[in-house]
Amino acid sequence: MPKRVDHDLRRRQIGEALLRIASTRGLQAASMREVATEAGVSLRLVQYYFHTKQELLLGALAYLGEQLSARVEAHIRALGMPPTPRSLVYGTLTAILPTDAESRRLTRTYAAYYALVLAEPALAADHGATYPDLLERFLAGHLRTAQRSGQVDPDLDAPTTAAGLLALTNGLGSSVLGGQRDGDAALAILTYHLDRLFGGSPGGSAAGPAPEAS
């Protein structure tokens, strides 16, 4: 048996090269040739692992989703264990806010794909609609938990509040990428709203364990 190479790894290397181009110069600059150069491989190899460009775009989009999920998880973990409802909401939202180089890259790439999907809905058959939905339900669940433990006003509608928080964070992210304000200013606005929501007190106590992120 001859040379063995992890095909999934190669595909990932090439796909992430595309994501790197998309984050800096946009998806329209991500031609097959440019991706090959960025990945340090030949054009022929890109064609070898992705028979068509649509395949490449879809594969890279999947990698982007994984990177985003990983960052959200890491951000939640960074706020201490075990996670409280507050740290889960806070960590999730601050993870997708472009405040550092990595989150800027992720959100810029996401924005590029978002525009592409708007023009060509066939690209995100179901990936685009379910992922934000999952995030929203995740937030709503923990908000409800926080309501039950008295950290959040129980009169609030949890799903509506969760949708509002996620939309707020996305909108703040857009304003940061658009150059309207910097990441710290956006983070300040987000924490202002979160602190108002969570009643100012650090709270948390020894509340019950929360559902798990996927």
Next chain:
Amino acid sequence: MPKRVDHDLRRRQIGEALLRIASTRGLQAASMREVATEAGVSLRLVQYYFHTKQELLLGALAYLGEQLSARVEAHIRALGMPPTPRSLVYGTLTAILPTDAESRRLTRTYAAYYALVLAEPALAADHGATYPDLLERFLAGHLRTAQRSGQVDPDLDAPTTAAGLLALTNGLGSSVLGGQRDGDAALAILTYHLDRLFGGSPGGSAAGPAPEAS
């Protein structure tokens, strides 16, 4: 003197043809030839009025800004005269939420330009940064007025709240365009937050008439 034609009008007709394409098929589908076809003129004429494509993109972006401003104004007016602080905030935010065909077209086009500007910042020299800023200051000012007249909690930070409302609206708009929810659901979430902000009571002196669907 021979045939006289309003050059500004011609430029507008061509520019708006580009906006129409951008709203449905994205900016990458808006080639000079496609714009000419959409506008019902020859490619040569597009080149006559816009010497380069960048000129065309910039000109059309200006028209988009005018259309957006006009819609915001019309939406505010539709909420009754004279406008109250509440109707000004409500009208501004609902105007830029994709709830009907026109607002969907506007926000989709705006999203397409947003992605283009992210990849090519030279396109929106100052147009991109100042317009949302103006909107935000506009909202903050009327929020402060509402605070002084007791319709809004005076403990709130007006600029931060205004930035949050605008970001919330933009984020909700993105979720609508992305197919996560429909315009009515987004409008319900927005009004939920606005009603909480404005203390639930219709307030605003002689309570204004209900918003109108367009």
Next chain:
DNA sequence: ATTTTGATGATACGTTCGTATCAAAAACGC
């Protein structure tokens, strides 16, 4: 060392793009 798989190279096809260059025709105020 042979065999199988991974990787490169060079190149080409057909399309579309932005842009440019000829020219001629059509419309309209005087």
Next chain:
DNA sequence: GCGTTTTTGATACGAACGTATCATCAAAAT
């Protein structure tokens, strides 16, 4: 109807794109 302006026509260029097709080279497991 003259003359100026607007508009169209027919192409053409070079470049970049996605895709495809040759053949060859390198590497590693048996």
